[in-house]
Amino acid sequence: MTRCVAHKFDDGVSPSLEGVREAIPKIAARVAATPPQGYSVYKGLAGAALALLRVSEDEGIDADATEMYGKRALELAEAAAAMVEKPNVRVTFLEGAPGVFAVLAACRAFRGDERGGRDAVVSVLAGAPWALDTSDMELMYGRAGYLHALSFCLNRGILSRSFCQEEIRDVMLELPRDLFKWHGKFYLGAAHGAAGVARMLAKMGDVAGARRLLELTDPYRLASGNVQSSTGNESDRLVHWCHGAPGFVEARLAVGDMEGALEAGGVVWRRGLLATKGPGLCHGIPGNGAALLALYNATRDPTWLRRAQHFGAYAAARIATLEQLADAPLSLFEGSAGAMTFFLDLLAVSRGGHLRSASPYFDGYL
Numbered sequence: 001m002t003r004c005v006a007h008k009f010d011d012g013v014s015p016s017l018e019g020v021r022e023a024i025p026k027i028a029a030r031v032a033a034t035p036p037q038g039y040s041v042y043k044g045l046a047g048a049a050l051a052l053l054r055v056s057e058d059e060g061i062d063a064d065a066t067e068m069y070g071k072r073a074l075e076l077a078e079a080a081a082a083m084v085e086k087p088n089v090r091v092t093f094l095e096g097a098p099g100v101f102a103v104l105a106a107c108r109a110f111r112g113d114e115r116g117g118r119d120a121v122v123s124v125l126a127g128a129p130w131a132l133d134t135s136d137m138e139l140m141y142g143r144a145g146y147l148h149a150l151s152f153c154l155n156r157g158i159l160s161r162s163f164c165q166e167e168i169r170d171v172m173l174e175l176p177r178d179l180f181k182w183h184g185k186f187y188l189g190a191a192h193g194a195a196g197v198a199r200m201l202a203k204m205g206d207v208a209g210a211r212r213l214l215e216l217t218d219p220y221r222l223a224s225g226n227v228q229s230s231t232g233n234e235s236d237r238l239v240h241w242c243h244g245a246p247g248f249v250e251a252r253l254a255v256g257d258m259e260g261a262l263e264a265g266g267v268v269w270r271r272g273l274l275a276t277k278g279p280g281l282c283h284g285i286p287g288n289g290a291a292l293l294a295l296y297n298a299t300r301d302p303t304w305l306r307r308a309q310h311f312g313a314y315a316a317a318r319i320a321t322l323e324q325l326a327d328a329p330l331s332l333f334e335g336s337a338g339a340m341t342f343f344l345d346l347l348a349v350s351r352g353g354h355l356r357s358a359s360p361y362f363d364g365y366l
C-alpha cells in the first residue's frame, strides 16, 4: 500500500473547515465515553485526559462543555495515576509516570485544586533520579522524555523554573550533544533520536548544543529533503513525527534554522498525507498537520496555514477509516484524540487565536 496520498491541494485557497468543526464534539464524546486502555500519555488514559482538557479550555466551547470535559479529564487523569504502580519503570512524558502526573497536575489546577496540582507536580519532580538512572537518552523512553514532562509543566505555568533548576541541570548534563544509540542504532527523528533530544536541549536553554546535534544529522538528509530514520537506513519511506522530516520542523525552528525548518516542512506538505496509519500525532496526518501549523506560527505566511487546513479537512472527512488503521483508535498519539487536538488548534489559529497544544512536543502552551 502506498504510504502517503499524492495530493493536488491548492495551497492558494483555504478549504472548508466545516468537517473539522463537526468532528470535534463527536470525537470528544467518544473519548470521554470509551477512553483508551493503559495509563500513558502516548496511547492511554493520560493522553485522553489531556485531549479532553484541551477541549474544555478551548475558547470556542460553551460553559457546559467546559465543565463536563474538564471534570471527565480529571477523572481519567486520576484513573491513570492510580494505575501507576512502579513510577520508576518508565521515566518520560509520553510513556511514563512523569507524564501521567504532569497531566494530572494540569487537570487538577484547571479544576481549581491548586494544592492537589502541586502534589502531582512533586510526583513529577520525584522522577528525576530515575531519569538519571536510565541509560536511554531519547524522548520516548529516555532522559530527554523526562525533560519533556518538566517542559509541559513549565509551559502550563504549574511549575516555575526556580523549583526545578537542579533537576533540569542534572539531566541536561547527562544528555548527549553527539549522535547516540538506542537499541543498537543511531536514530535521528523525534521519538527515538537526535531531533527529539535537540528539541529538549533547546527548550531548556542549550541552543548551541541542540544546533550541534542537528548539524550532525545533516549528512543523513536525503535528496528529497526528508531525513533518514537512522544513520544506517538510507530508504526514503517514513514521513512521520517519530521518524523523518516532520519531527525536525520544530527542532530546527527552536535553534533558529528557518531554512532547515522550511525544507522539512516542504517534505511534510508534499508527502505527509499518510494513508496507512491512524489519525494520531505520532505517525498520522494530524501530527504532520501540526508541523505545518508550527511553520505558520513561526513565519506568519498564510500558505502554511492553508496547507495545515487542507490536512485537517482531509483527515476530518476520513476519521472513521483512519481509526481502523490504529492500534489504539481513540488515543492521543495513535488515534482520534490526537486528531481532535490538532483540529482545535487549527480552528483557533484560523480565527486568529493562539497555537496551544497540537504539536507532539506540546510547546504550543507558551
Ligand SMILES: [Zn+2]
Binding pocket: 191, 240, 241, 242, 243, 282, 283
Ligand atoms: Zn510514530
